[in-house]
Amino acid sequence: MRHSTREEEWAEWMRDALKGDTLAYHRFLAAVTPHLRAMARRRCDQLGAPASEAEDVVQEVLLAVHLKRGSWDPSRPIGPWLSAIVRNKLIDSLRRRGRHVNVPVEDVIDTLEAEEQTDAMDRLDADHLLERLKDPQRDIVRSISLQGAGVRETAERLKMTEGAVRVALHRALKSLAALYRSETREDE
Numbered sequence: 001m002r003h004s005t006r007e008e009e010w011a012e013w014m015r016d017a018l019k020g021d022t023l024a025y026h027r028f029l030a031a032v033t034p035h036l037r038a039m040a041r042r043r044c045d046q047l048g049a050p051a052s053e054a055e056d057v058v059q060e061v062l063l064a065v066h067l068k069r070g071s072w073d074p075s076r077p078i079g080p081w082l083s084a085i086v087r088n089k090l091i092d093s094l095r096r097r098g099r100h101v102n103v104p105v106e107d108v109i110d111t112l113e114a115e116e117q118t119d120a121m122d123r124l125d126a127d128h129l130l131e132r133l134k135d136p137q138r139d140i141v142r143s144i145s146l147q148g149a150g151v152r153e154t155a156e157r158l159k160m161t162e163g164a165v166r167v168a169l170h171r172a173l174k175s176l177a178a179l180y181r182s183e184t185r186e187d188e
Contacts, residue, residue: 007077007079010028010031010078012024013025014074015074029062036061036062036086037058040090043086044057049094053090053097056093057090061086062180063176129180136168137168139158140168141169143158
């Protein structure tokens with residue numbers, strides 16, 4: 001299958017998924033996962049990261065795709081959107097591990113230009129997963145990831161230090177990734 005045909009098929013499945021078609025969403029995830037894995041491995045190799053990092057990145061990417069699928073503009077190609085998520089999640093992962101990563105200016109511009117749209121379906125899915133987190137973590141994820149507030153603003157509102165908010169956010173996202181993986185295994 002040609003590259004553009006494959007991406008057109010993925011885009012069609014994602015469009016259907018955004019309309020509520022769960023079978024199309026499962027097809028989309030099953031089809032893109034090997035591609036995401038290959039992309040993550042290639043990026044790890046380019047950045048000198050261990051190959052083991054790729055699988056963790058893929059899990060984080062799948063969670064991000066699930067939570068932020070409403071941010072994809074159906075009139076645009078899906079490949080660049082997926083590539084940006086892989087790149088961003090790998091950079092986040094390397095930062096957590098304390099490695100130095102050079103991010104090209106073009107990548108930063110692409111990321112800043114990406115629109116953040118959240119539809120009702122995303123909210124329901126996110127709320128379902130968030131209900132399983134403890135209170136401060138749930139509030140922090142909602143504030144930063146769903147409402148777009150900054151760490152400082154969230155820390156002030158919750159009367160926490162910025163460092164504590166960052167740690168709680170990291171732990172919450174790790175918990176959400178584990179919850180998402182367990183739910184997707186149950187669906188198979």
